[in-house]
Amino acid sequence: MSSPLEGLRIVEMGQLIAIPAAMKMLADMGAQVIRLESCRRLESYRTDSLFQNDVTGDFWNRGANFYEQNRNKLGITLDLNHPTGLALLRELISVSDIFAENFTPRVIKNFQLEYDDLRQLNPDIIMVSSTGYGFDGPWANFGATGPATEGASGLAYSTGYKNGPPVMSEIPYTDYTGAEHTIFAIMTALMHRQATGIGQFVDVSQTETSTATIPEFLMDYTVNNRVISRNGNRDPNISPQGCYPCKGDDRWIVISIFNDEEWEALCKELNSPELTSDPRFSNVEGRFKYHDEINVLIAEVTTQWDNQELMEVLQTSGIPAGAVLDGQELLFNKHLQTRNFYEIVPHHPTTGMPPLPYASRPWKFSETPQITPKSAPIMGEHNKSVFVDLLGYKESALSKWESEGIIGYGPTTPVGVRRPSLEEQVRQGRLQRFEPDFINQVSKFHRVNE
Amino acid sequence: MGVKALSGVKVLDLTHYIAGPYCSKLLADFGADVIKIEQPGGDPTRNMAPFYHDEKHIENSLLFFYLNTSKQGITLDLKSSEGKGIFRELVMKSDVVIENFSPRVMPSLGLDFDSLKEIHPSLIMVSISNFGQTGPYRDYKATDIVEYALGGLMYIFGGYDREPLKHAYNQAQFKAGTNAASATLIALYHGRKTNQGQHIDLSIQESVASALRDVTSNFTYTGAVRRRQPNHSGDLTRLRAVSDGYILPNPGMSAGLDWNKVVEFLESPSLDDDKFRTGTARLENAEELGSILDKLFSSKTKTDMFYAAHQKRFIYGVIDSPAEVLANPQNQYRNRFVEMDHSLGGQITFPGAPFKMSSTPWDGLTPPPLLGQHNKSVLSEMLGYTEDRLKELISDGVI
Numbered sequence: 032m033s034s035p036l037e038g039l040r041i042v043e044m045g046q047l048i049a050i051p052a053a054m055k056m057l058a059d060m061g062a063q064v065i066r067l068e069s070c071r072r073l074e075s076y077r078t079d080s081l082f083q084n085d086v087t088g089d090f091w092n093r094g095a096n097f098y099e100q101n102r103n104k105l106g107i108t109l110d111l112n113h114p115t116g117l118a119l120l121r122e123l124i125s126v127s128d129i130f131a132e133n134f135t136p137r138v139i140k141n142f143q144l145e146y147d148d149l150r151q152l153n154p155d156i157i158m159v160s161s162t163g164y165g166f167d168g169p170w171a172n173f174g175a176t177g178p179a180t181e182g183a184s185g186l187a188y189s190t191g192y193k194n195g196p197p198v199m200s201e202i203p204y205t206d207y208t209g210a211e212h213t214i215f216a217i218m219t220a221l222m223h224r225q226a227t228g229i230g231q232f233v234d235v236s237q238t239e240t241s242t243a244t245i246p247e248f249l250m251d252y253t254v255n256n257r258v259i260s261r262n263g264n265r266d267p268n269i270s271p272q273g274c275y276p277c278k279g280d281d282r283w284i285v286i287s288i289f290n291d292e293e294w295e296a297l298c299k300e301l302n303s304p305e306l307t308s309d310p311r312f313s314n315v316e317g318r319f320k321y322h323d324e325i326n327v328l329i330a331e332v333t334t335q336w337d338n339q340e341l342m343e344v345l346q347t348s349g350i351p352a353g354a355v356l357d358g359q360e361l362l363f364n365k366h367l368q369t370r371n372f373y374e375i376v377p378h379h380p381t382t383g384m385p386p387l388p389y390a391s392r393p394w395k396f397s398e399t400p401q402i403t404p405k406s407a408p409i410m411g412e413h414n415k416s417v418f419v420d421l422l423g424y425k426e427s428a429l430s431k432w433e434s435e436g437i438i439g440y441g442p443t444t445p446v447g448v449r450r451p452s453l454e455e456q457v458r459q460g461r462l463q464r465f466e467p468d469f470i471n472q473v474s475k476f477h478r479v480n481e
Numbered sequence: 482m483g484v485k486a487l488s489g490v491k492v493l494d495l496t497h498y499i500a501g502p503y504c505s506k507l508l509a510d511f512g513a514d515v516i517k518i519e520q521p522g523g524d525p526t527r528n529m530a531p532f533y534h535d536e537k538h539i540e541n542s543l544l545f546f547y548l549n550t551s552k553q554g555i556t557l558d559l560k561s562s563e564g565k566g567i568f569r570e571l572v573m574k575s576d577v578v579i580e581n582f583s584p585r586v587m588p589s590l591g592l593d594f595d596s597l598k599e600i601h602p603s604l605i606m607v608s609i610s611n612f613g614q615t616g617p618y619r620d621y622k623a624t625d626i627v628e629y630a631l632g633g634l635m636y637i638f639g640g641y642d643r644e645p646l647k648h649a650y651n652q653a654q655f656k657a658g659t660n661a662a663s664a665t666l667i668a669l670y671h672g673r674k675t676n677q678g679q680h681i682d683l684s685i686q687e688s689v690a691s692a693l694r695d696v697t698s699n700f701t702y703t704g705a706v707r708r709r710q711p712n713h714s715g716d717l718t719r720l721r722a723v724s725d726g727y728i729l730p731n732p733g734m735s736a737g738l739d740w741n742k743v744v745e746f747l748e749s750p751s752l753d754d755d756k757f758r759t760g761t762a763r764l765e766n767a768e769e770l771g772s773i774l775d776k777l778f779s780s781k782t783k784t785d786m787f788y789a790a791h792q793k794r795f796i797y798g799v800i801d802s803p804a805e806v807l808a809n810p811q812n813q814y815r816n817r818f819v820e821m822d823h824s825l826g827g828q829i830t831f832p833g834a835p836f837k838m839s840s841t842p843w844d845g846l847t848p849p850p851l852l853g854q855h856n857k858s859v860l861s862e863m864l865g866y867t868e869d870r871l872k873e874l875i876s877d878g879v880i
Contacts, residue, residue: 035667095698096698168810168814170810174791182799182801190648192639197720202637208659211656211660213836219487219838222486222670231841233838233839234838236815244650244656245649248649249831251543253831269624283644293622351622351624351627356632359700361632361697366618367686369617397682399671459711460711466704473700
């Protein structure tokens with residue numbers, strides 16, 4: 032049996048996360064994704080977070096962020112400022128189903144790669160653009176980072192400790208919100224094309240997708256004239272809810288109580304007479320009103336516990352609780368491991384990297400087979416298979432293009448980012464810790480998964 | 482403008498709370514026929530704040546309103562054998578069943594995928610759950626904050642020396658709902674070509690854990706475990722207070738920082754000094770730099786500074802309040818928000834299409850169903866039930 036999206040061809044002119052992460056998921060589901068790169072303008076995710084922090088040799092083929100976003104894709108290089116490079120991209124688009132990009136409209140217009148240009152080449156093409164603020168309008172050409180769209184959407188305004196400033200997540204969170212909606216948008220356009228044969232242009236604004244996920248922010252204001260106050264981890268429908276300290280350095284547990292039954296179970300498991308006997312806490316209204324007092328009493332007990340042990344005790348009694356997992360704990364989490372959530376992906380032999388586990392997908396399909404994972408391409412890895420095998424050019428053309436700088440196999444001006452030593456990063460507080468024997472730990476995990 | 486993109490897709494929607502309803506809302510607003518089945522007491526989201534004019538009532542939840550546009554709604558007691566019979570009849574007429582009960586529920590009702598595919602071999606069934614249908618956490622309970630904690634997003638979120646934080650609202654559930662809608666269409670796109678039915682197991686925890694960039698690869702690549710980042714006063718991209726709110730500076734770090742351009746943009750001679758000119762120097766004099774920047778920014782206004790920065794292609798960001806998001810010229814230009822009459826009178830303004838499509842429409846939404854609103858029309862029109870039979874079902878408490 033075939034993978035769900037087998038037979039679909041996508042040309043991706045993406046960068047960083049918003050489009051690459053979405054196309055990775057479609058590649059995982061069987062689509063052929065051809066990922067375009069430039070040798071002159073090296074993607075920054077190829078230059079940072081390098082395997083073993085090693086900036087020597089072909090470091091651009093060892094960047095964690097690039098591998099995280101580009102699994103199962105074919106990789107080609109093209110210089111679009113050269114007429115032949117642009118012509119090759121157009122030729123590729125003419126034999127593809129989807130063209131996906133996340134540059135500003137200014138760039139796309141300069142290269143004449145707008146939807147109206149592309150449909151001349153391929154009448155039923157689906158084009159998807161993902162931008163910070165949308166493909167048209169007064170902010171269309173404003174570049175954006177994840178935190179910037181988190182701010183413009185209203186999500187950052189709503190998030191933060193009580194009486195404190197807004198807080199944004201420390202990953203480009205809304206890039207993923209945009210990516211998740213982009214997958215849905217593409218599938219919606221494909222369903223329509225499957226039924227009618229008609230392609231179209233899909234315009235995704237990362238800010239707009241984020242606003243779509245916080246309806247209360249706007250509706251409480253327009254209907255009730257209420258502006259949200261930042262309130263830490265509390266929730267207007269749940270009390271108590273919080274993040275409480277546990278035994279150890281920077282260890283935490285979250286607890287979230289929805290009803291009387293869960294509250295009574297919590298009091299019993301924490302074995303705290305102050306929580307159980309205080310009549311002020313006996314109903315939901317009281318638990319909202321005296322949330323501060325309750326938090327102090329809960330924390331007195333949680334500090335005596337290991338967070339994962341306490342979670343298991345509480346969950347066994349039907350109480351919503353979760354250990355706050357750090358990156359290492361997440362990777363080795365027994366539940367995710369049982370579900371084979373981390374997929375072992377081999378790397379190209381020239382990288383010298385061992386197979387490593389990567390987060391897979393939030394879904395499992397019961398009937399269609401999962402493809403055997405391949406790592407993100409090294410630079411120019413599939414120039415030959417795309418230009419020669421797919422488009423039918425002679426191999427001699429490849430060497431001519433390479434000598435003209437139209438294609439290549441590495442950056443024209445390679446500059447890797449050497450991070451400060453791990454000891455220094457721990458001292459600065461940027462890392463919680465590092466574990467020198469990580470290679471052994473990861474390879475043991477790999478063997479366990481086999 | 483012709484028909485909607487998903488017209489002809491028939492969805493039977495057993496979902497409640499947030500993740501499942503957002504999934505079926507996405508499908509419904511883009512044209513799928515969605516029949517929402519509520520237990521006789523109704524979807525619990527009907528009791529969730531905020532409410533229309535703060536009046537708590539099952540038809541007044543603004544969250545329920547937003548999450549259930551464009552759906553038809555019926556009530557059905559799935560524990561009764563008649564209710565199950567009606568459900569199976571509706572399954573036969575659907576392409577997709579979506580549910581987000583805890584994983585024990587559908588099998589205990591005899592309505593798991595294996596049973597349903599016997600009556601409908603090409604059925605796509607989507608099960609959304611906190612931790613998936615298998616594994617040691619399968620029966621764990623969760624709210625959004627538990628998914629943040631166990632999904633790995635919370636540990637790296639918040640102040641360095643404060644407790645970890647989550648986003649406001651229900652982001653983990655919206656994430657899972659979006660992913661579920663994508664997975665539904667991936668399976669259906671394939672199903673339309675091959676007649677292959679299948680069951681999709683969608684985990685909210687994994688929705689969070691699959692969107693963390695390099696949190697686990699920090700460890701697999703270097704052995705590093707990231708913590709919530711310290712926020713040094715001299716950091717150039719630190720959120721800063723301006724006279725009318727907050728701004729997110731970004732002086733074009735990725736292309737290599739040109740300090741002279743920063744000095745010129747901020748119009749501050751005191752920054753034109755060797756003690757700030759290099760990265761190392763800025764680290765050594767971070768505190769002094771921080772106090773100069775704080776003072777400088779506090780005299781600026783947010784929007785002026787944002788536009789001036791973008792003139793120079795510095796990708797600054799703004800932190801906007803509800804009023805500012807509503808009035809934002811980009812949102813105005815793109816008609817980001819739409820209005821609809823509320824069943825109890827008055828108008829509701831809410832976020833419109835999450836993205837724009839050039840040749841299929843999104844607008845023409847219908848309001849969310851009142852509890853049991855379409856009981857009669859669905860059962861009589863789709864299943865041919867008579868008036869008398871409907872009366873029996875009502876008196877037996879099945880609908």
